[in-house]
Amino acid sequence: MSDETPKPYQPKIDRRTALIWVGVVGAATAVGAGVVVYGHKTGGKAEAQGYGTDPKLVEPEKAPWPRIMSEAQLQTAAILADFILPASGTAPAASALGIPDFVDEWVSAPYPDQLKDRPVILEGLDRLTPSIQPPEGRQAALEALAKSDDEKTRAFFKRFRALTIGAYYTTEAGFKDIGYIGNVARTSDPGPSAAVKAALEVQLVKLGL
Amino acid sequence: MAEPYDVIVVGSGAGGGMSAYHLTRSGLKVLMLEAGRDYDPTTETPMFNIPAQAPLRGTSTPDKPFGFYDATVDGGWEVPNEPYTVAEGSEPFIWWRPRMLGGRTNHWGRISLRFGPLDFKPRSRDGLGYDWPITYDDLAPWYDRTEKLVGVTGASPPMGLTNTPDSPPGCLLEAPPPRAFELFYARAFKAMDIPVIPMHGAVVTQAMKDRNTCVFATACGRGCALGANFQSTTVLIPPAKATGNLTIQANALVYQVDLDKAGKAKGVTYVDRVTGEHHSVTAKAVVLAAGSGETARILLNSKSSAFPDGLCNTHGMVGRYLMDSVGLNVTGQFPALEGLPPTNDDGMSVEHTYVPWWGYDRHKELGFPRGYHIEIGGGRQMPSVGMARLLDEDDLSVGDDLRANLRNRFGSVISFNGRGEMIPNDDCYCELDPKVKDKWGIPALRFHWKWGESETRQAAHMTQTFLEVIDRLGGKALGQVETDGRKAISKGGEMIHEVGTARMGASENDSVVNQYGQSWAVPNLFITDGAVLVSSPDKNPTLSILALAWRSADHLAQLAKTGGLA
Numbered sequence: 001m002s003d004e005t006p007k008p009y010q011p012k013i014d015r016r017t018a019l020i021w022v023g024v025v026g027a028a029t030a031v032g033a034g035v036v037v038y039g040h041k042t043g044g045k046a047e048a049q050g051y052g053t054d055p056k057l058v059e060p061e062k063a064p065w066p067r068i069m070s071e072a073q074l075q076t077a078a079i080l081a082d083f084i085l086p087a088s089g090t091a092p093a094a095s096a097l098g099i100p101d102f103v104d105e106w107v108s109a110p111y112p113d114q115l116k117d118r119p120v121i122l123e124g125l126d127r128l129t130p131s132i133q134p135p136e137g138r139q140a141a142l143e144a145l146a147k148s149d150d151e152k153t154r155a156f157f158k159r160f161r162a163l164t165i166g167a168y169y170t171t172e173a174g175f176k177d178i179g180y181i182g183n184v185a186r187t188s189d190p191g192p193s194a195a196v197k198a199a200l201e202v203q204l205v206k207l208g209l
Numbered sequence: 210m211a212e213p214y215d216v217i218v219v220g221s222g223a224g225g226g227m228s229a230y231h232l233t234r235s236g237l238k239v240l241m242l243e244a245g246r247d248y249d250p251t252t253e254t255p256m257f258n259i260p261a262q263a264p265l266r267g268t269s270t271p272d273k274p275f276g277f278y279d280a281t282v283d284g285g286w287e288v289p290n291e292p293y294t295v296a297e298g299s300e301p302f303i304w305w306r307p308r309m310l311g312g313r314t315n316h317w318g319r320i321s322l323r324f325g326p327l328d329f330k331p332r333s334r335d336g337l338g339y340d341w342p343i344t345y346d347d348l349a350p351w352y353d354r355t356e357k358l359v360g361v362t363g364a365s366p367p368m369g370l371t372n373t374p375d376s377p378p379g380c381l382l383e384a385p386p387p388r389a390f391e392l393f394y395a396r397a398f399k400a401m402d403i404p405v406i407p408m409h410g411a412v413v414t415q416a417m418k419d420r421n422t423c424v425f426a427t428a429c430g431r432g433c434a435l436g437a438n439f440q441s442t443t444v445l446i447p448p449a450k451a452t453g454n455l456t457i458q459a460n461a462l463v464y465q466v467d468l469d470k471a472g473k474a475k476g477v478t479y480v481d482r483v484t485g486e487h488h489s490v491t492a493k494a495v496v497l498a499a500g501s502g503e504t505a506r507i508l509l510n511s512k513s514s515a516f517p518d519g520l521c522n523t524h525g526m527v528g529r530y531l532m533d534s535v536g537l538n539v540t541g542q543f544p545a546l547e548g549l550p551p552t553n554d555d556g557m558s559v560e561h562t563y564v565p566w567w568g569y570d571r572h573k574e575l576g577f578p579r580g581y582h583i584e585i586g587g588g589r590q591m592p593s594v595g596m597a598r599l600l601d602e603d604d605l606s607v608g609d610d611l612r613a614n615l616r617n618r619f620g621s622v623i624s625f626n627g628r629g630e631m632i633p634n635d636d637c638y639c640e641l642d643p644k645v646k647d648k649w650g651i652p653a654l655r656f657h658w659k660w661g662e663s664e665t666r667q668a669a670h671m672t673q674t675f676l677e678v679i680d681r682l683g684g685k686a687l688g689q690v691e692t693d694g695r696k697a698i699s700k701g702g703e704m705i706h707e708v709g710t711a712r713m714g715a716s717e718n719d720s721v722v723n724q725y726g727q728s729w730a731v732p733n734l735f736i737t738d739g740a741v742l743v744s745s746p747d748k749n750p751t752l753s754i755l756a757l758a759w760r761s762a763d764h765l766a767q768l769a770k771t772g773g774l775a
C-alpha cells in the first residue's frame with residue numbers, strides 16, 4: 001500500500017470507547033464494553049423507538065435505535081467531516097472524534113428534527129460519493145460543495161457542516177479547541193480576570209460607553 | 210394505609226413541598242400524594258456530564274423537550290396518557306408538567322423575586338386587575354423566612370427602588386460577581402438610566418447552615434446533586450421526612466376530593482398511574498398543591514349534589530383568572546465581545562444580575578399599564594450541538610478559518626428575555642373538556658386564552674428596548690425580529706408561570722379561598738400552590754408561592770392545634 005492511500009474510516013461505534021476517547025470516562029470503566037454492530041435499514045419497518053421520557057441521565061445508555069447509514073455513506077461522511085474540520089495543531093480531525101458515527105446516530109433517530117435531516121444528509125452523501133472516490137478529484141469536489149448551483153447540494157453541505165460543528169465542539173477536544181474552560185468544581189467564583197476586564201474596557205470606550 | 214393522617218397534601222412541588230415541610234415540623238402526620246415517580250437528585254443528577262455522553266449530543270427531542278439532561282421526568286409540554294385541550298377559537302396555550310417528586314422545582318429557573326407593595330393592590334393603583342386580600346407587609350415576614358430557608362442571592366445595601374423590595378439584612382446571600390457580558394450590557398442600560406442589580410437566585414453561594422455551597426459549575430436545570438440550589442426534593446422533603454411525620458405515596462394521581470355528610474373534606478381519591486388501581490385515603494384536612502391547572506381540575510372533577518359544577522365552584526370562580534407572564538426574547542451578537550481572553554463563565558447557573566422594571570412612573574406616556582423585568586443570558590457557556598448558529602448565515606468556512614471564526618464568536622452572543630405582568634381577563638380560564646378524558650377516564654382540562662392589549666403593547670416595548678440596547682452595544686440582532694407585539698408575544702402558558710384558577714379574596718362571591726388558602730366552601734380544604742394568586746406581576750411566582758404556602762400551612766397548623774379542624 002502506498003502512503004497516499006488514506007486509511008478507511010473505522011467506526012467508533014461503541015459509546016464507551018468513544019467516551020474514553022474524548023476523555024470523559026476513565027479507561028477502567030471500559031471493562032466489559034461490548035461491540036455494537038451496525039444494523040442496516042430494513043425496508044417497510046415502523047420507525048424505531050426513541051429513548052423514552054425517563055432515560056437514565058447519569059450514565060446514559062446507547063441510543064436504542066438501529067443505525068441506518070451504509071458503509072459507503074460512513075466513508076463519505078468521514079471524508080467530508082475531515083474536510084470541514086481536519087486535524088490542526090493538537091486539535092484532532094473530526095473523524096478521529098467519531099463524528100461520522102454521530103451523523104449516523106442522528107439521521108437514524110426516530111424524532112421529527114432528525115427525520116427531517118435524514119433525506120437531506122443521506123441523499124447528499126450518496127450524490128457526493130462518486131465524485132470523491134478518485135483521490136485526485138476529491139479536494140476539488142469538496143470545495144465545490146459550498147459554491148454549488150444546486151440548491152439541494154448547498155443545503156446538504158450546510159446541514160452536514162452544522163452537525164459536524166455541533167458534534168465536534170460538544171466533546172472535551174472541542175471544548176479545548178474553542179476555549180471552554182468550565183465544568184470544573186470551584187470553591188468560589190472570582191469573576192472575570194483583570195485581563196478580561198481590561199480588554200472589555202477598551203471595547204466599551206470604543207463604543208462610547 | 211394503617212396510619213391515621215392529619216393532613217393529605219396533594220403534590221410535592223413548591224406549594225406541596227412547603228406545606229408538608231411546615232405541617233410535619235408542626236407535629237402533624239402528613240400523607241403526601243404525588244402523581245409522578247419518586248425522584249432523588251442526589252443520585253440521579255448528571256452533574257458534570259458533557260453532551261458527547263448523551264444520545265444526539267443532548268439535543269432536545271419530543272421525549273426530552275428541554276434537552277436530554279434536563280431533570281424533567283415523564284413530561285414536558287405533553288404528559289403521556291394525560292391530555293389537555295385548547296378551545297376552538299382560543300389563542301394558543303401550552304402547559305408544562307413533569308411527573309416526578311418535587312415537580313417543577315427540580316428544573317425551574319430559580320429566579321426568586323419578591324412581589325412588591327403595588328403588586329398586591331393593582332386595582333387600587335389604577336383600576337385594572339384585582340386587589341389581594343393581603344398587603345406586602347402581611348407577606349413580608351414569610352418572604353424573610355422563605356429566603357432564609359431556600360437560600361437566595363441578591364444581598365446588597367438597600368436600593369429603595371420602586372416596587373422592588375429590599376430584603377432585610379440576613380435574608381439574602383451574595384450573588385457572584387458579574388461576568389464579562391454582564392459588565393458589558395450594564396453599561397448600555399446605565400446610559401439609558403435603567404438600573405442593573407444583583408440577581409435574586411435560589412442558589413447557595415456562601416456558607417449556609419445545613420446546606421452545601423454551589424461549586425460554580427454544572428447546569429442547575431439538570432438538578433443539583435449537592436442540594437445547593439432550591440429543589441423541593443433537597444430542601445423541603447428531606448427535613449419533613451426527618452420528623453418521622455411524612456409518608457410519601459408516589460404515582461398517585463388524585464382526581465377527587467371526598468366529602469363527608471357534614472360537607473367537610475374527609476380525604477381524596479386517586480388512581481395509581483402504574484397499576485391503574487383506585488384508592489381512597491382519609492385525613493382531617495386536605496391541602497391541594499398539584500399546580501394551578503391540575504388543582505382546578507381536581508376541584509372541577511369533585512362533583513356532588515352540593516357542588517354539581519365542581520367543588521368550591523358555586524360562584525363559578527374555579528378555573529377563572531388564569532394568568533401567565535408575558536414573555537419575549539431578542540438575541541444579539543456583539544463584535545465587541547469577540548476574541549476576549551478565555552475565562553470561566555459557568556457562574557451560579559442563574560444570571561448574576563438582572564434589570565428590574567424601571568418605568569413605574571411613566572406608564573401613561575408608555576401606553577401600557579404594567580411593566581417587565583429583563584433576564585439576560587450569555588457568556589462562554591458549555592458548547593451545545595447548535596454551535597453552528599454562532600456563525601453568520603453566509604459563513605461557510607472550513608478548516609482553520611472555521612476554527613478561528615468559532616473561537617472568536619464563542620461567548621459573543623447575549624439573549625434578552627422580557628418577563629412582564631399580565632392583567633387577568635375574562636377570556637383566560639380553564640374548564641373540563643366535555644369529551645376528552647385521560648387514560649383512566651377522568652375528564653381533561655380545556656384551556657381558553659387571549660392576551661389583552663396591555664400585554665401585547667408591553668411586548669412591543671420589550672422588543673424596542675432590546676433593539677436599542679443591542680444597538681448601543683454595537684451588536685446586531687440575530688434572526689428575524691418581530692416588532693408587532695401581538696405576533697412577538699409568547700404563547701399562553703409558555704413562560705410556565707400559570708397561576709390563578711382558585712384565587713384568594715375577601716369574600717366567597719369573587720374568590721375560592723381566603724387569605725390563608727382556606728376554601729370558603731369547605732373549611733378543612735386548603736390550596737397552597739400558584740392557583741391562589743390574584744395577580745401575576747412581572748416577578749416570577751415561585752418565591753411568592755412558597756411564602757404563601759408557608760403562611761397557609763401555619764394557619765392550618767394553628768387550627769389543628771386549637772381544635773379548629775374538628
Ligand SMILES: Cc1cc2nc3c(=O)[nH]c(=O)nc-3n(C[C@H](O)[C@H](O)[C@H](O)COP(=O)(O)OP(=O)(O)OC[C@H]3O[C@@H](n4cnc5c(N)ncnc54)[C@H](O)[C@@H]3O)c2cc1C
Nearest residue numbers: 220222223224244312313318319320463499738749750751
Ligand atoms: C423550565 C422552568 C423554568 C422556571 N423558572 C422559574 C423561575 O426562574 N422562577 C420562578 O419563580 N418560577 C419558575 N418556574 C415556575 C415554577 O417551576 C413553578 O411556579 C412552581 O414549581 C409551581 O409550584 P407548584 O407547587 O404550583 O407546582 P409544581 O412545582 O409543578 O408541583 C406540582 C406537583 O403536583 C404533582 N401533581 C400534578 N397533578 C397531580 C395530581 N392530580 N395528583 C397528585 N399530584 C399531582 C405534579 O406531578 C408536581 O410534582 C419555572 C418552571 C420551569 C418548568
Ligand code: SF4
Nearest residue numbers: 423424427429433558
Ligand atoms: S450551579 Fe451550583 S447550585 Fe447549580 S447545579 Fe451546579 S453546583 Fe448546584
